[in-house]
Amino acid sequence: MDNSLDDEIKEIGISIKKFRSIRKLTQSALSEKVGLSLEQIQxxxxxxxxxxxxTLFFISKALEIKPEQLFSSNNENMNLILDRYQxxxxxxxxxxxxxxxEIFKLESTFKGGIKKDE
Incomplete structure (x- = not known):
């Protein structure tokens, strides 16, 4: 594999770990949800x-995110938040x-758009 592809694959792994941590899931819990071995998740x-x-679609579903979010760890705001977090x-x-x-919960509540009061 060329280096740029290796870097992209590593970035996807970092994104998975980031979202798994936010969801407070262990690697073992994620492996069970996705149907993969712990070693595969690692x-x-x-x-x-x-x-x-x-597999990436199954992982994104288990993490309750859109699949494309696994490819966006280069997002400047997210990197800033992760830096501050450390x-x-x-x-x-x-x-x-x-x-x-809580933000993820709210986002999933409003997936169909902002709900109006009746």
């Missing part, structure tokens, strides 16, 4: 080898994870 997150597109205290990290979890 390999994917580390960017080793190649992964079927179908410098937070343990309680600050937990607070940020809880906030992100």
């Amino acid at each position: 390999k994917i997150e580390q960017g080793r080898g190649s992964t079927k597109i179908k 410098h937070l205290s343990k309680s600050g990290q937990e607070t940020l994870i809880n906030i992100a979890g």
Whole structure:
């Protein structure tokens, strides 16, 4: 594989790990949800080898995200948030994870658009 493709595969693995952490899932829990072995999940997150597109769809469904979100870890805002996250205290990290979890819940509630009061 050429280096740029290797880098992209690693970025997908980083995205999976990021979203798995936000969802407070262990690698083992994700492997059960997706129907893969723990070793396969570890390999994917580390960017080793190649992964079927179908598998990425199963992973994105288990993480409750759109598949394309696995390919967008280069997003500047997300990188800024992750950088800030690493410098937070343990309680600050937990607070940020809880906030992100609530945002994901709200996003899934409004998938069909903003609901109007009746």
